[in-house]
Amino acid sequence: MNATILALTGYIFWVMLLLLALATYRSVFSQMQKRKSLVFKADGSDVGDIGQRLTRAHLNCVECFPFIGGILLLALATDSSTITNGLAFVLLGARVLQSLVHIVSISNIAISVRFVFFLVQFAICGYWIVKLLEKFM
Structure with missing residues (x-):
């Protein structure tokens, strides 16, 4: 297996792990709060600070998958x-670190650090797009 396959698999695994953590957190939260309903708000605003940060970290990974996963899949599909x-x-490391910072804190410094990790991902994807275009033009 090459690094692209492992990174794509790792990304998918990370999204699944965040979802499992979120589902577990919500289940425990429901039991501890003795909630009658298992319905939760999509933004996580009804499950406390950590629950909301977990929700946003998971959704952020899902929101970024089209361009990150898409480029990795494109590279694999075109033998590139x-x-x-x-x-x-x-x-992948920047993605995981961005999520972890997202979960741990929402301080201004944490938000700035998260943004740096996002920019690393964005820059790498931009570089890859240019390289892929150069290959096929």
Whole structure:
């Protein structure tokens, strides 16, 4: 398996892990709060601070998947993973770190750090797009 495949698999696994953490948190929260309804707001605003941050971290991964996962899939589909392999783990690491910072804190410094991790991902994807376009033009 190459780095692109592993990074894509890692990204999908990370989204699933965040979803499992969120579902577990909501279940425990419901039991502790003795909630009668298992209905939750989509933004997580009804499950406390950590629940809301978990919700947003998960949704942020899902929101970014079209451009991150899309580029990784495009590279694999066009036999161009040599373009993405070199930075695939850097991108995955930045994604995971962004999520972890999102979960841990919403302080101004944490938001700035999160944005840096997002910019790393965005820049890598932009670089890959240019390289893919150069290959096929």
